Amino acid sequence: MPKVRHRVNSLTEEREQKTVNSRKTSHFDSFIAQIVKNHPTKKNFSIGMIGLADVEKLISIILLQQNSMLDTRLYVKVFEADFSVIEQTNLDLKARLNNLCDKSTGSNLESDLERLAALKQLSATELISIPGCQRLILNRGQCVIDLYVGDIQTNLSHTLAPKLKDAFIDAWLHLSDSLDESLLWQMAKFSSRLAPLFSSNMNAKQIRLAQLTGFTLSEPHCSTLSSSDEVGNEIAEQERRALRQAQADTFLHYPQFPAKGGEIAVIGGGIASTHLALSLAERHKTVRLFCQDNGFSQQASGNKQGAIYPLLTPDNGTLSQYYQQGLLFSRRRLIALVDEGYNIANQLCGVLHTGHDERSRGRLDRIISAQAWPKDIAHSVNANQASQLAGIEIDKDGVFYPLGGWISPPEFTQAAFDKAAQISDVSALFNCNIVRIEQRENAWYLYQSPSEEGGNEIEHGPFATLVLANGHGLTQFEQTKLLPATGFRGQVSHIPARNELAKLNTVLCSHGYLTPSNNQLHCTGASYVKDPKHLDYCPNEQLDNLKKMQHSYEGKSWVDDIDISGHSARVGVRMVTRDHAPMMGCAPDLDVILEQYQQHQHTKESITFWKGNPAPVHEGLFILGGLGSRGITSGPLAAEALAAQLCGEVLPLDMTTLAMLNPNRMLMRKLIKGKAL
Structure with missing residues (x-):
């Protein structure tokens, strides 16, 4: 009898679940039908x-x-x-x-x-x-x-709630079991006035709460909508505005202003600028790129192969989470562009990370053991597994990032621009060295160096919005010279594919990195020289790149196949921040901040001042840079987030991440704690 009773209960639960699923599916179909019938003729x-x-x-x-x-x-x-x-x-x-x-x-x-x-x-x-x-x-x-x-x-x-009404959520579908007043108000914060709420399992109390928070309700299988009275609707709308303002007030020191209408000027010609152009083009914006070189990817993004993999930390904090999101976004961008026919050399073969000394091995062990990482993000491998993954003898324990690999940065850059130019009014001006920028009458003007000695500067503008995405040139302008980012020279060596080395089939990361071959060449490196005096080929750095691999994989026969005698290499400069996070957002007016600092420092009152007043910014000027050594991983997502900000949308990053990326973060972290700059 117990077994029979158990079976009866099981069948009853199964029928109830099918009934619930059927009701949800039917209600979803009704939701879709009404969206098709009633959605306004708006672009978004x-x-x-x-x-x-x-x-x-x-x-x-x-x-x-x-x-x-x-x-x-x-x-x-x-x-x-x-x-x-x-x-x-x-x-x-x-x-x-x-x-x-x-x-x-x-x-x-x-x-x-x-x-x-x-x-x-x-x-x-x-x-x-x-x-x-x-x-x-x-x-x-x-x-x-x-x-x-x-x-x-x-x-x-x-x-953050969107800055512009056109970006508010127009309709909600509730398919979960829980729905309380607190959740409804958070939903309302993002919603347009009288946005319909479709739900298949709301009780009477939840219906009253939904009306209280300003939603129009849709009952299952009904075409009519119910809402509260006009007075109630106005009260709800006031409460929504108050919620948005309260949230914005907590974020005054990391402002998220949208762009004004009109053309958007972008200075730069690499991963950051072209992916920003693509993200803006998808929003049908007009974009003008100004590049100092004769083509894209002549600076840091010009390496033949660039590794793509996450930067993980034992605590899986904000930086670690951002790089995981960035990895996934860059992969999706790559796959979509390739599927659309754009030529981008790549190999999403995974990245094998091994330690090269006791300290680095300990750090890897702490990272991989500290969290229950999704296996597709990272998992540990033993020495035998490492050799099997690499296709050559490794014989070291390590960490494998299955979704990583390598991408051709120049081709990734070109494809992003080509698609942007195909879907919107996007163009680039090459051999255009912008030496200064100036704001007049709420518009930005760009000044190009004279085409001939003794000539006059060439003026471009006016532009309502200007984005600086010019890599190591980020701090060359008067408005940005104090941004806390530093240029580091990196020489990447090009190695002929031969013998055992040619069998490498995953990216290796240790003291340096080494890629599988592409067009019969591997890439290895890179050097890391602060504030370089020149960008010429350096024999010593070429030798150092070899020594890094020899140090990382001592006694392995394939290391002897690394041949640097051809002196083939490429030098670029990456812009690096101290906290390894990119810079994305409004350009801080650092001169004004330092002036205010003279009057507001080292007291409780100064903390209140910095927390309670908007951080000074250059109106209409934005920063996208400081991508460091992992620009392919971090850049496209930062570009997408900035495009969303410029268009007043809901950004695909939370407030903690936006604070981490904001260009004024290092100053504001100190100021809002009352610390000295």
């Missing part, structure tokens, strides 16, 4: 979802934009608390993809092909169970899905 439309739901609903969202909102950029913000749902979603994706691939004929062949294409897009995004936001850009830039994993209340409260 935003949907919020509490709960990831399932693969079918994600595919429906992708097809919704593709088939019914072709001229609309659709933003979907999904908040999911359960990390295990990500793994289940990936398994479901693979199963559905295999099932559709097996179908060769059928009455709904066209529909199956559309679904197959959507499934392939979604599968290529490599969803990973990491905290924070993962941005997926699908449908050639027209469908943007932000997946926030972790506590929903925390993710909502730690994300």
Whole structure:
């Protein structure tokens, strides 16, 4: 009898779960139908979802934009608390993809092909169970899905509300079980006035709370909407504004101002500037790039191969989480561009990280043992596994980053610009050395060095918005000369592929790095020289690059195949910050900050002043730089976040990360603690 009773209970639970799933699916279909019918003719439309739901609903969202909102950029913000749902979603994706691939004929062949294409897009995004936001850009830039994993209340409260009304969430779909007043107000903070809230399982109390917070309600299977009275709606709207203002007041020292209308000027010609151009082009902005060289990637981004892998820390703090998000975003950018036919040499073969001395081995051990890292982010390997992964004899324990690899920075840069120029009004002016910038009448003017000796400077402008993404030239202007970033020379050696060395099939990272071959050449290096006096080839640095590999893998026969006798190398300068985080955001007015510091320092009152007053900035001037040695990993996401800021959108980074990236962070960290500069 106990077994029979257990079976009856199991069947009852199974029927109840099927009923719940059926109700949610039916309500989701009703939600989609109303979006198609009622969405306004606006260029951008935003949907919020509490709960990831399932693969079918994600595919429906992708097809919704593709088939019914072709001229609309659709933003979907999904908040999911359960990390295990990500793994289940990936398994479901693979199963559905295999099932559709097996179908060769059928009455709904066209529909199956559309679904197959959507499934392939979604599968290529490599969803990973990491905290924070993962941005997926699908449908050639027209469908943007932000997946926030972790506590929903925390993710909502730690994300800045958009600056412009057009970026507010237009409709919410609630697919979770929990919905309280606190969560509803956080949702309301992001929402447009009377945004509809669709939910399949709200009780009477939750309905009253939803109306109290200013939502229009949609009941299952009903086309009519219910809301509170006009007075109640106005009160709710006032409360929403108060919430946004209160949040903004806590972030005065890390301002997030959007750009004004008009053309956007960008100085630079590398990863940062071209990926910013692409992110802005996807928002249909007009962009003018000014590059001092005769083509892109003549500076730090000109290496033949650049490694891409995360920077992890034992505490998995903000910096570590940002580099994981950056890795995933750069991979998605790469895969999407390659799928669209752009030529980008790459090999996402993973990165094998081994220690070269007792200290570095200890640090790796602390990193990999301190967290339950998702296996696709990082996992430990023993000596035998390391050799198998590398294809050559390693015989050292280490850490493997499966999603890493190498990318050609010049081709990644060129592809980003080419796509940007294809989809919007984006152009570049080469051989244009901008020697100074000036603001007049709320507009920026750029001054190019004379084309001939004794000639006059060439003026470009006016521009309402100017972004400095010019690598090691970031501090060359009067407005930015005090930014805390330093140039480090790096010489990368080019090694012929031969003998055992040619068998290397993953990127090695130890005292230096070594890539698998591309066009019969490996890259190894790089040197690290502060404030270089010149950028000429240096024989000593070439030898040092060899010694790093010899030191890292002593006694291995393949190391003898590293041949530097051809003196083939490339030199570039990376701009490095002390905390290893890029700079992204409004350009601080450091002269004004230092003037104010003379009156407000080292007291409790000074702390109150710095916390309670907006940090001085140059209006309309923005910074995107300090990418350091991992620009391919960190740059594209920083560019996407800055584009979102310039357009007044919800940024795909939380407030803690934005504070870490802000160009004035090092000064403000001290000032708001009352410390001396």
